[in-house]
Amino acid sequence: MDWDKLRIFHAVADAGSLTHAGDTLHLSQSAVSRQIRALEESLNTTLFHRHARGLILTEQGELLFDATKSMLKRLDAAAARIRDSEEEVFGELKVTTTTGFGTLWLAPRLHKLYEMYPDLKIDLMLEERVLDLPMREADVAIRMKEPSQADLIRKKLMSVRMRLYASQDYLDSHKPIDSLSDMPNHRLICQSPNSFQVSAGSTLVQHLLTFEPQSLLTVNNYFGALQAILANVGVGVLPDYLTEDFPNLIRVLPDVESGEVPVFLAYPEELRQSKRVSAFRDFVQDEIFAHRRRMRVLAEET
Template identity: 75%
Template structure:
């Protein structure tokens, strides 16, 4: 099968338009159209339905697009491995992490990585959805549970717990709760039960909400919870890694969630990638520094 025609087909299917595909490939619309017609004649089938709003893949077109998508990802992986044979650490690195950890712990520390490797181009994808690493939706993932996908290199970075926090100013004004039932005198800030979150955090919130609190604030991510806590809105349920960088105090010291493991993972085929190795080493160094600060705070 003609690789060039497949490349053009993939671009058209991805863009949904002959014009946009032509712009991306630096070809005229007529040249793209001729190649698609030629491919359809070669395969003896129609690959696109033509509509005024653009092109829609037929069932046969969907099958071919699945195949070309797999090919494109494998070519990207091969290209990355070839680039990584150079001595320098540079180029694109796609990192996925949960919104909370990526926003509040990882992103503020990335300047140290850029100082060491200024030619890195990091695409930081923050979402709760687990991206498919073997299919190269991302190069590296940081997740709050051990990845279940096969053919991954994985390393447990640390364990975190969900706990109750408030600012010293809030506690001075409203008092410090001694039991879960005492939270009825306060406003609880936690993640909305309907949004994806770590099970340990959801379970801790359910324990507190069982006391029928008169006032609550639910937010769909931990960044929003942290901002509310920092502005003295109430007592929030937050991951313990936030205490190192923020002026908040733990309350209800005898109550916390189960441990939540934090894993770093990447495809086996990127084991020798210099960019992935540089990022992995950076994360491990930052985790060690975080642990030292955390231990110092716990002793004081």
């Protein structure tokens, strides 16, 4: 099949309009229409249903659109590798991680990476959905479990645990909490049972609920839970990587915690030589090593 025709087809399918696709491609509507008709004739099929409000893909059109999307992602991957300089770090790097880790740990540290590589452009995608790295939905992922996708380079960065925290103001103005039997005197703040979360955190929350806390505030991410805890709303479940950056958090019931949650960094095998990926990987590893050292010092001081 002619690549120019496929490129034009993809633009039309993506825009849902000959006119909008033409504007994107800097072609006239009639030129775009001729190319689509020629492609349909070469395939002996209809790719679009035409109606007054635009174009809708037929079943055959959907199949071809899936193929062109895959092709473009592969081309993007190839272009990214070609653009990577042997000596410099520049260009776009698509990073995905969870909302909690990305908002509360990663984003506040990125200024250090930009100081080293000012020409780097990071597209930070924070969501619980696991993006498809081999299909180039992202270049690098940091996840709270080992990735299961094939053809990925993966490295364990650290382990975290979910623990109970409160603010000092909250503890000063409420009844003591010396054991889990005191939970009926306190409001529990945790992730919503219906939101995506690591199984270790969910297991800890279910255990805490058996002690019948006074009331409950559920939030669908740890950023919201953290804000509620700092605002003296109650006692909450948070990952332990927050304690360095938020010294106002006071750990409650030190013997209560979740099992270990592994944190992995992963990227496609085809980006093994990418200078952008290497720079980001090394930066995250260095930050985590420094974080661990500081936490050990804090533990020794207390």
